[in-house]
Amino acid sequence: MTDRTSERTPDETPKLKEYEGEGITVTFEPRRCLHAAECVHGLPEVFDLSRRPWVLPDAAEADPVAEVVRRCPSGALQYHPTDGSVEHPDAPTSVRRTPSGRLVVRGDLLVSGALGDRHETRAVLCGCGASGNQPYCDRSGPCAEPDDDVPEAR
Structure with a gap:
């Protein structure tokens, strides 16, 4: 390793x-x-x-x-x-907004940001606009507030 x-x-x-x-x-x-x-x-x-x-x-x-x-x-x-297989995205794609504004997305995603386009299967995107890691949430704005992101709700 x-x-x-x-x-x-x-x-x-x-x-x-x-x-x-x-x-x-x-x-x-x-x-x-x-x-x-x-x-x-x-x-x-x-x-x-x-x-x-x-x-x-x-x-x-x-x-x-x-x-x-x-x-x-x-x-x-x-x-x-190591066998070359890949993670299969969830289907259908889902988007869930948490009470603090984060967007929890899963599926076959193309996320565009300052670093270009990235293919993703899972992401938490900023919903408040304050993240220093756009478009991903970094909890630097209202998303820093504790909220509902409970595993049972996913």
Whole structure:
């Protein structure tokens, strides 16, 4: 397992951390993380914030790791199986607005922003216009208020 971090300048592709395992590679984009904690609650043996590296993809089988990564609402966590398969987007595409204004979207997405177009399967988009990571929510505006984003409501 390796932990590779791609350092980029602010006007290039966002910082991405890559954690390689035997059957699956997990990537993490810190700026998109909204701390929903689906990962650490779903597979604490793989995702443990108290250790470095905090992601150990080989601590569980690849399928459960992929399942837990798919629970990440913001898309900060992504996975890439070593067999070349890809994450299939939810169908139909869904959009849910939280009381604080965030837009939780899942499906076959093309998200356009300052860094160009990105194909996504999961994202939490800014609904208040105050995010410093547009179009993604970073909770820097009214979205910083605690709200309904309860796993049961997803």
